[in-house]
Amino acid sequence: MAEIRIEGVYKRFTKTSFPFRRRGKRKASSPERGEEAEPYIVALDGVDLTIRDGEVMSIVGPSGCGKSTLLRIIAGLEEPDRGRVLYDGRDMKGVPPRDRGIGMVFQDYALYPHWDAYDNLGFFFRLRKREHEIPPRVKEAAEILGVDFKYLLSRKPPTLSGGEQQRVAVGRCIVRDPQLFLFDEPLSNLDAKLRSDTRVQIRRLLNRFRVTSVYVTHDQAEAVAMGDRIAVMREGRIIQVGTFRDLYDRPADTFVASFFGTPAMNLLPGHLEGDAFLHGSLRITLPRHLRAAARAGQPVYLGIRPEHLHLAEEPQGAMGVVEVVEHVPSARTQFVHIRLEGLRLVATADENLPIHQGDRVSLQPTPEALYLFDGITGKNLITTE
Known part of the structure; x- marks a missing residue:
């Protein structure tokens, strides 16, 4: 497990396809040559956050508030323009995702469609020449995820329902025995019944492992159900951090007050x-x-x-x-x-x-x-x- 500290993280993009909000002008790299300034989008604007060892932190906010960008920076999939991310006090600048000890579940599952579920779960070990670990690790994951999970192992992702694909994605995450779980809107593609059932399954897993976890969602009910504490984001900033009762009973502003309840x-x-x-x-x-x-x-x-x-x-x-x-x-x-x-x-x-x-x-x-x-x-x- 690990304590994660995010200190003064700032990130902006120049691609207008990113669905964030706050726009400005980036200075031209060579203004003396008459180059035009490019528009940029501020995704994260000085974010500070501490995630305690063994804690599940929900990060919640409306679409485009920067929560997924923050998760990607924690994972090492993006580098901040300013600020830093520390795992147990160690600055992770330049450390690639594969060396951070993370397990990540994406919104779109990110499974290899031409491999069956068993091979998807074992890919991490095959890549590291540790094939001998695959059978016991997959068996353990199947036992954790329920008696019917083993029947999914021989099937390829296109033949699985959304809920089944999500279970495989979670299984692929836990077989690695990670020090940090990261979840990026993992239930948003599921219908209401599956969302409720899968939420309970994931929470049960988190209770069992007590691994430091970050859970990103736009859904207030999901954030409350999953997180020990909740960080509320808006326009690239964290507005308030606390338990559900903190946020509900003592909201920092009208945004937080109207977001919960x-x-x-x-x-x-x-x-x-x-x-x-x-x-x-x-x-x-x-x-x-x-x-x-x-x-x-x-x-x-x-x-x-x-x-x-x-x-x-x-x-x-x-x-x-x-x-x-x-x-x-x-x-x-x-x-x-x-x-x-x-x-x-x-x-x-x-x-x-x-x-x-x-x-x-x-x-x-x-x-x-x-x-x-x-x-x-x-x-x-x-x-x-």
Whole structure:
């Protein structure tokens, strides 16, 4: 196992095919000769991250945020323009992927289509002239991956389903006995049922091996299920690192707040006046610690989790109109979408609460569960952890 430290990593690309966001101009190499500057795309912008020995770190964020580039730099498939990656304190600059002791599972599985699963699993050892290790290693992997895995070994990837190919890819990873597992969106090509089943299988493997692991995904539920801690990325930067409870209860900003939770946190734009938050004619009295966090008139966002927005028929709070009711039988609840003062809010309610489209309902937030964010920067005004 290994502790991984990423220090000040910066990476940019000049190929416009890379789906990242932040564009700029790269200086021409010989401007005195009149060469035009090339457009470049910043993929990683000063990333710092420590992954503890034996920890599973989920890296999550929207498409194009730089998470896969970060994983490729950890693996040695890309070199950073600035900054460094350390394995147990050793700078990995110039160390090729084959010498880093990693096992990597890709989004597209990256299996050799003309070889059966057995040969795919054994390729690592064949390449290193260690063929004698193949039978015991493959047998061990098959036992770990389940009794039916051995029936896949004689089949070639084109004859396997997506879920079966992913199991072979995971098997190829674990036979190497790596010091570091890297997963790049490994479940994104699977349907919902297979995704859920495979997620449990991978988590079971990680619990068994306790190898330092990095798991990249755009899916918040997957990140929570797989990671001991989660790093949230946006536009080439890490916004916040912590456990799910850290991110859910103490989000650093509106992006993190709205990223975790289903439905997402309600964010109401407005300002403070006296002891209350105001949006148009909507007035919500705030607890003292929130009133002290911002000055009068300062633009803010008031954050309310759907589970902390309570509904009642009596007109004792802000009155909204129900637009849509979503029933969620598995959670024995319903998501109620409400229009209020030009805003669209979501509240959760017990499945037995009789509520219908067009009903007028009173909205009553739980005062101690409110959040307050800066209206310009989006930063949490109570905590920036």
